[in-house]
Amino acid sequence: MPTGTDVAVPREGDTVIKAQTEADPIADPGLPPHVPRPTDVDERSEKRAERQVAALFGFSMVCAIGFCVAYFTLEIGDNPTVWLGYGASNVILGLSLGLALLSIGVGAIQWARKLMSDVEIVEHRHPIASNEESRTEAVAALSQGISDSGIGRRPLVRNTLIGAVGMLGLPVIVALRDLGPLPGSKLSHTVWRQGMRVVNDVAGTPITPDDLQIGQLVNGEPEVFFENKPDGEPKFEGTELLQAKAKAAVILVRMRPQDIHPAKGRENWGVEGILCYSKICTHVGCPISLWEQQTHHLLCPCHQSTFDLANNGKVIFGPAARPLPQLPLQVDSEGYLVAQSDFHEPVGPSFWERG
Amino acid sequence: MVAGISSNTRRAAKVEKTPKVAGVATWVDDRTGIATAAKSQIRKVFPDHWSFMLGEIALWSFVVLLLTGVFLTLWFKPSMGETVYDGSYANLKGIPMSDAYASTLNISFDVRGGLLMRQMHHWSAMLFIAAMFVHMMRVFFTGAFRKPREMNYMIGLLLLMLGILEGFAGYSLPDDLLSGTGLRIADGLIEAIPVVGSYLSFFLFGGEFPGDQIISRLYAVHILLIPGLLLALIGAHMLLLVYQKHTQWPGPGRTNDNVVGFPMLPVYAAKAGGFFFTVFGVTALMGGLLTINPIWMYGPYTPNQVTAGSQPDWYMGIAEGLLRAMPNWETHLAGFTISWNVLIPGVVVPGVLFTVMLLYPFIEAWITGDKREHHLLQRPRNAPTRTAFMVAMITLYGVLWAEGGNDILALVFHWNLNYITYTARGAVFILPVVAFIIARRWCISLQRQDQNRLLHGYESGIIMRSPEGAYAERHVPIGVNEAYELTARDRDPVVELPPEYDENGVRAPRSRAERLRARLSQFYFGNNIQKPTAEELEEAHEHAAHELEKASDGHQHLHGGDYTGDYELDGTAADGHQFDGRHYVDDEELRGH
Numbered sequence: 042m043p044t045g046t047d048v049a050v051p052r053e054g055d056t057v058i059k060a061q062t063e064a065d066p067i068a069d070p071g072l073p074p075h076v077p078r079p080t081d082v083d084e085r086s087e088k089r090a091e092r093q094v095a096a097l098f099g100f101s102m103v104c105a106i107g108f109c110v111a112y113f114t115l116e117i118g119d120n121p122t123v124w125l126g127y128g129a130s131n132v133i134l135g136l137s138l139g140l141a142l143l144s145i146g147v148g149a150i151q152w153a154r155k156l157m158s159d160v161e162i163v164e165h166r167h168p169i170a171s172n173e174e175s176r177t178e179a180v181a182a183l184s185q186g187i188s189d190s191g192i193g194r195r196p197l198v199r200n201t202l203i204g205a206v207g208m209l210g211l212p213v214i215v216a217l218r219d220l221g222p223l224p225g226s227k228l229s230h231t232v233w234r235q236g237m238r239v240v241n242d243v244a245g246t247p248i249t250p251d252d253l254q255i256g257q258l259v260n261g262e263p264e265v266f267f268e269n270k271p272d273g274e275p276k277f278e279g280t281e282l283l284q285a286k287a288k289a290a291v292i293l294v295r296m297r298p299q300d301i302h303p304a305k306g307r308e309n310w311g312v313e314g315i316l317c318y319s320k321i322c323t324h325v326g327c328p329i330s331l332w333e334q335q336t337h338h339l340l341c342p343c344h345q346s347t348f349d350l351a352n353n354g355k356v357i358f359g360p361a362a363r364p365l366p367q368l369p370l371q372v373d374s375e376g377y378l379v380a381q382s383d384f385h386e387p388v389g390p391s392f393w394e395r396g
Numbered sequence: 397m398v399a400g401i402s403s404n405t406r407r408a409a410k411v412e413k414t415p416k417v418a419g420v421a422t423w424v425d426d427r428t429g430i431a432t433a434a435k436s437q438i439r440k441v442f443p444d445h446w447s448f449m450l451g452e453i454a455l456w457s458f459v460v461l462l463l464t465g466v467f468l469t470l471w472f473k474p475s476m477g478e479t480v481y482d483g484s485y486a487n488l489k490g491i492p493m494s495d496a497y498a499s500t501l502n503i504s505f506d507v508r509g510g511l512l513m514r515q516m517h518h519w520s521a522m523l524f525i526a527a528m529f530v531h532m533m534r535v536f537f538t539g540a541f542r543k544p545r546e547m548n549y550m551i552g553l554l555l556l557m558l559g560i561l562e563g564f565a566g567y568s569l570p571d572d573l574l575s576g577t578g579l580r581i582a583d584g585l586i587e588a589i590p591v592v593g594s595y596l597s598f599f600l601f602g603g604e605f606p607g608d609q610i611i612s613r614l615y616a617v618h619i620l621l622i623p624g625l626l627l628a629l630i631g632a633h634m635l636l637l638v639y640q641k642h643t644q645w646p647g648p649g650r651t652n653d654n655v656v657g658f659p660m661l662p663v664y665a666a667k668a669g670g671f672f673f674t675v676f677g678v679t680a681l682m683g684g685l686l687t688i689n690p691i692w693m694y695g696p697y698t699p700n701q702v703t704a705g706s707q708p709d710w711y712m713g714i715a716e717g718l719l720r721a722m723p724n725w726e727t728h729l730a731g732f733t734i735s736w737n738v739l740i741p742g743v744v745v746p747g748v749l750f751t752v753m754l755l756y757p758f759i760e761a762w763i764t765g766d767k768r769e770h771h772l773l774q775r776p777r778n779a780p781t782r783t784a785f786m787v788a789m790i791t792l793y794g795v796l797w798a799e800g801g802n803d804i805l806a807l808v809f810h811w812n813l814n815y816i817t818y819t820a821r822g823a824v825f826i827l828p829v830v831a832f833i834i835a836r837r838w839c840i841s842l843q844r845q846d847q848n849r850l851l852h853g854y855e856s857g858i859i860m861r862s863p864e865g866a867y868a869e870r871h872v873p874i875g876v877n878e879a880y881e882l883t884a885r886d887r888d889p890v891v892e893l894p895p896e897y898d899e900n901g902v903r904a905p906r907s908r909a910e911r912l913r914a915r916l917s918q919f920y921f922g923n924n925i926q927k928p929t930a931e932e933l934e935e936a937h938e939h940a941a942h943e944l945e946k947a948s949d950g951h952q953h954l955h956g957g958d959y960t961g962d963y964e965l966d967g968t969a970a971d972g973h974q975f976d977g978r979h980y981v982d983d984e985e986l987r988g989h
Contacts, residue, residue, distance in 0.1 A: 066930040067880045072649030072656065118506050119484040131511045135684010138512070143677030149670025157663050164441040164655045166641055166771060169544045220599040220609075227604055228587075228594055242700065260700070279478045280608040283699055287580075287605055290700035320700055325584025325719070325738060326605075327577060328702045342704040343581065344720045345803060345813060358814050360719060360737045362726030390584035391726060391735040392594040 072161065080155045090155035097148030104141035111137055228395070229387040231263075231288040232277075233368060238264040239293060239317060239378045247377040250313045253295040256334035261291045261317065263380075288388050290320040290328060291368055293378070294350050296337055304353045310369040312378060317368040318354050319388040322346055324361035326390045339365070362391065442664050443644035443657035447534045452668060454527035456675040457520040458630065464517040465619065471507055473499040474569065474615030476608040485692050493571075493696035496611045500570040500691055516683030521563050523679065525711045528556045536756075536786050538773040540643045542766075546757040548636045553754055555629050558622055560711050565618040567689075567709055571611055576697025578708055579610060581719075588738035606699060646772045646884035648877045655771075705803060717796030718745055721820045753789075763916045765891055777846075778885050780839035781920045787835035788828035795823045836923075843925035846882050849874055850928055851936040873940060883928070888921035 079086040115122045115130040122129040171179070192199050238247045242260040245267030253259060266286070268276050277285055298314040310316065318339070320328050327343035337351035346359030354365030366388045369381035387395050425431040442448075475495040481488045483498070484505045503510035532552055535541055541549035564582075568575045583605045587593040602609030641655050650656045658664060682688075694703065708716055718741030725736035760782065761767075776783040798805065799820035806813040853873040860870050874882075893914045898904050928936070 065880075065883055066928055066933045067876065067883050069651065069884075070648045070876050070880055073877065112508055117484075117508055121484075128511070130508060131515075132684050134509050134512045135515075135680055135682075139677045139679075139681035139684060141677070142673045142680055146670045146673030146675075146677055149666045149673065153663050153666035153670065157666060159658070159663075161656050162439070162441050162659055163649070164641070166653055166655060169640055169769060217599065221602045221607070222598060224594040224598045224604075262700070280476065280603075280606075283606050283697075284604045287699035324724075325581045325588075327580060328700045330702060331704060342702055342706055342803070343577065344716075345817065346724070356724055359817070360722045360724050360741075362724040362735065362737050390587050391733045391738070392587040392597075393590050393592075393732055393734075394594065395733045396728065396731045 072163070075160050078155070078159060081159075087156065090151065094148045094152045094156070097144045097151065101141045101144035101148070104137045104144065108134060108137040108141065228288075228389070228392060231383055231388060232265055232285050233263055233289060233380045233383045235380065235382050236373060237380050238373070239291065239368075239370070239380065240264045240267060242290070247375075248293065249376050250295075250315055250372065250378065253293060253315055255295050255297055255314065257295050258332040258334070259293045260320065260330070261293050262286065263289050263291075287326075288319075288321065291317050292320050292329070292332075292339070293317050294332065294337075294339075296351055300337065300351050302352050307353060307367065307369070309371075310367055310381070312370050312372055315370060315378065316350060317370045317378070317380075318348075318350060319366040319368065319384060321389040322361055323356075323363040323365060323388075324359070324390065329365070437638070438661050439659040440638070441641075441655045441657045441659055443642055443650075443655055445645060447538075448642065449671070450527055450531040450534050452671055453675055454524055454531055455630065455634075456672045457524040457527060457679065458626065459672065460520040460676050460679050461517060461524060462623070464513045464520065465623075467513045468503060468510075468517060469619060471499055471503045471510065472496070472569070472615075474612045476571065476606075476611050488692065488695070491696065494611065496569060496571040497691070497696045500572070504692060512680070512683045514683075515686070515688050516679050517566075518688045519682040519686070520675075520679045521566060522688075522710070523675070525556070525559050525563055528552070528559055529711075532556060533786060533790070537776040537783060538643070539770065539779055539782065540773055541757045542770040543757075543761065544640055544769050545636075545643075546761075548633060548640070549757055550754055551629050551633050551636070553750070555626060555633065557750065558626055558629070562618060562622040562626065563709060563711060565614045565622065568614050569611060569618060570689075570691045571697050572691040573694040573697050573701060573703065574691070574706060576606065576699070577702050577706055578712070579697075580605065580699065585738055585742040588735040588742065590732075590734055590739070606697070641771070643771050643773050647881050650772075651884075652769070652771050705807070707801060707804065710797075713797040713800035714793055715742070715746065715800075717798065717800030717802075717820070718742070720802055721796065721799045721817060721824065723821070749789075756785075760920075763891070763913060763920055764889070765913075765917075772884070774885060777839040777842040778924075780836045780843070780924060783839050784832045784836035788832040791831035792824060792828045795820055795827055799824075840923055840925060847925050847928065850879055850882050850933065853940070873937070883933075885927060887926050888924045890921045891917035 080090050081087075111130065111133040115133060117128065117130045124132070170176075187193065239261040240247050240263070242262045245262075245264070247264065248259065248261070266275075266277050266282060266289075270276055275282075293315055295313075295315045298311075301311065301314065301316065303310065320330070322329050322341040322343065324341065324344055324346050327341050329339055329341045329346075329348070331340040331342055332338075333340070337349060338357065339348045339350050339354075341347070341359065341361070344360050346361030347357050348361070348365045349355045349357050350365070354367055356362065356364060366384045366386050368384055370378055371381050373379045421431065473495040477495045478492050479495050479498050480490060480492050481498050481501065482490075483501050485501055488501065500514070503514055505511070535549060535552065564578070568579050583597055583601065586597045586600060589596060597605065600610065600613070601607035602613070642657075644650050644655055644657070658667075695701075707713075719738070722737050722741045725740075727734040727736065799817065802813055802816045802820070805811055805816055853871040856870045856872040858870040860868050862868070891914050893906055893910060894904060896903060896906065
């Protein structure tokens with residue numbers, strides 16, 4: 042049984058414990074005597090404390106009523122009551138509710154501190170463990186139960202039971218199958234196709250090279266997001282639109298052609314110094330938007346990965362590992378910027394089978 | 397069981413009320429037999445200390461979360477179905493958005509008290525997690541996790557982890573631009589998991605991100621699954637607390653075998669009950685006066701927009717910092733991709749940190765070889781290595797937290813963003829070690845100071861002048877209560893290796909584990925200051941008494957202070973105190989002047 046004295050139990054095995062302890066150098070002087078509070082000995086002081094507590098509880102009632110009054114008198118919605126630039130309803134409801142609750146709390150604590158007995162009570166600890174007898178009985182009962190079941194003697198029953206319960210894991214996992222479709226190759230493709238116009242992401246207007254100044258960045262989207270089906274419904278809407286956007290969002294930047302150092306095979310991916318990159322960060326997928334036109338760097342606001350757009354979207358800082366995918370551009374017969382093809386690699390965050 | 401119950405009120409208790417209470421009690425006990433359990437619990441004793449209140453803050457803010465959360469469910473629509481906003485917030489009128497976002501706007505602008513409840517819910521979530529963190533540190537610093545409370549410590553850590561998950565799930569529900577960006581990052585983390593990443597992502601989101609499922613699924617997790625687990629674990633946490641009884645600080649009359657404090661009824665019922673209203677009230681004031689998560693300013697989520705300076709709630713800051721500080725390592729192997737840059741900060745490091753914290757009580761118990769029950773708390777200085785370990789963890793957390801806001805730091809202080817990150821990459825390894833060393837030496841210095849107080853008394857502030865003209869400060873012995881408090885701690889036994897050869901000269905092989913434990917034990921306790929033995933204390937006191945005796949000839953021989961000689965002092969206090977240096981002054985007080 043554990044004791045409160047300063048004696049360490051030597052460990053089993055060969056190790057010995059240095060600095061084995063002696064008895065406490067100073068004997069326990071015992072609990073100091075109780076010192077009465079003013080409220081214990083002075084009736085006036087006791088009465089005052091009583092009045093304080095009651096006043097707090099009374100104030101709480103006032104605040105609760107104040108809450109109800111504020112609820113019905115202060116307007117919200119289209120024509121809210123505003124005080125000092127704040128929505129009066131929220132402020133007054135919060136204040137009245139807060140003070141109503143706080144007064145009860147402070148009152149109760151004051152009651153406990155000033156008026157309830159503050160004589161300390163000593164309670165002895167019981168050992169956490171059961172006594173030896175109970176333990177022996179419990180172990181005996183357990184052994185009896187196990188032996189009665191015959192689980193040790195009948196390995197065939199035991200093993201098939203383990204197998205059966207284990208097999209139940211399969212239905213559990215299989216039943217979750219319909220949580221979502223399989224990824225297939227969805228992560229590897231976007232809606233970009235050869236000849237699809239790059240349009241302004243707000244207005245949906247197509248863009249000509251002359252629309253971009255040198256150093257300018259424009260957020261782009263595929264034109265298909267703004268097109269309608271023959272029946273007049275948009276081709277993409279709701280969830281489908283968000284899913285497609287999450288991969289197809291692009292940025293157009295225009296730099297001086299002599300600043301651009303295209304990689305081999307990308308020499309003709311730009312139009313008059315205009316390049317198009319995926320807007321989705323290759324780290325964990327945030328849309329990238331902070332453009333430093335002097336350095337041609339594009340910074341992700343989430344984790345500060347920085348890409349050099351004059352150098353094929355190369356990562357020059359931050360946790361992203363892969364360059365920003367580039368969308369090959371050309372102009373169509375009407376002089377608008379269009380894609381030469383889809384991206385040549387999956388956009389967005391890395392995943393296992395991405396390659 | 398309960399000794400020394402007494403009431404200090406001067407009026408007799410009202411006896412005539414008892415039969416009514418007894419009547420109800422009989423009715424209940426006839427049906428439940430609860431009296432057996434209740435008789436010892438009603439007046440159960442809880443020790444008092446301000447730091448025991450930290451867990452209580454967490455508990456009560458959880459209750460506030462349940463209450464305000466139920467209010468919010470009455471209006472919130474956990475759906476990603478598209479709708480066009482037509483509420484009273486003019487800036488977003490006519491904009492397509494999800495039902496979830498529109499209903500959150502509705503709660504904020506068109507339900508009276510709705511914004512208050514939303515903000516109270518968010519503030520109490522902050523409070524819940526913060527209080528759990530601080531409570532955990534209190535338990536850690538004071539050694540309250542030691543046997544028999546290891547299980548309760550582990551439950552507490554689980555509660556903390558679940559609380560953070562719960563917070564993240566709730567934060568994501570409004571489907572605003574900020575929380576949607578958080579989900580996009582979570583999706584990136586999931587996709588980085590080797591082999592199954594993209595499958596898990598598709599299953600979780602019900603298809604390709606963002607899909608139309610995640611909000612309703614997170615809603616079920618947020619209002620049913622995790623709160624259920626939290627409730628069950630909090631129940632277990634409290635049951636174990638009641639059964640094992642609360643730890644207490646050592647002191648006169650407060651030992652490992654008892655609990656000294658106030659009874660549950662009425663004192664703790666009033667104090668704890670009152671504290672619930674206090675926490676609730678403070679949360680309501682915060683909800684009324686302090687704006688939090690103004691989702692109407694962010695706009696609905698769309699995957700191609702983000703705001704510069706986006707920051708998650710504070711408790712996700714460390715995850716954010718890990719992501720930002722990590723170098724961009726990625727391996728391409730046989731047509732497959734392993735994204736170390738996401739895996740390590742997103743999965744590996746948090747997992748390792750959590751596991752280390754979870755196993756810490758067992759690691760320490762293995763090193764000390766201590767199998768006793770501990771119900772007395774330790775002052776952090778008396779466990780220097782443990783304290784230093786926690787300080788190192790806090791430092792690591794702090795570095796990562798700051799790195800999580802590196803863009804904000806760069807903006808506010810005009811620092812170079814890249815240099816902040818490079819510094820953080822080094823600092824996560826260097827600063828915790830530095831903090832560890834400083835904290836440990838600091839603790840040991842404090843132990844030395846305690847030792848000096850015990851052996852030589854406290855610095856009285858009285859300057860004595862000897863006939864020769866030397867000055868020294870008078871040290872006065874401390875009172876017995878304080879001396880007991882300072883010595884009411886365990887010695888730290890350093891585990892030593894057994895001799896390599898036994899008494900017969902036979903070689904006793906020592907296992908690698910034994911050697912490791914001996915080394916760790918030396919590292920843990922080797923530099924600690926042990927409390928004096930009874931003899932040492934006796935010797936020091938005899939020495940002091942001797943000095944006083946010698947002083948009876950009208951002179952005094954002092955030691956201590958900055959000079960070590962045995963000067964003969966004339967016993968005149970230089971500043972005219974009534975302490976004349978010739979007798980113990982245990983019970984005397986300074987003259988008011």
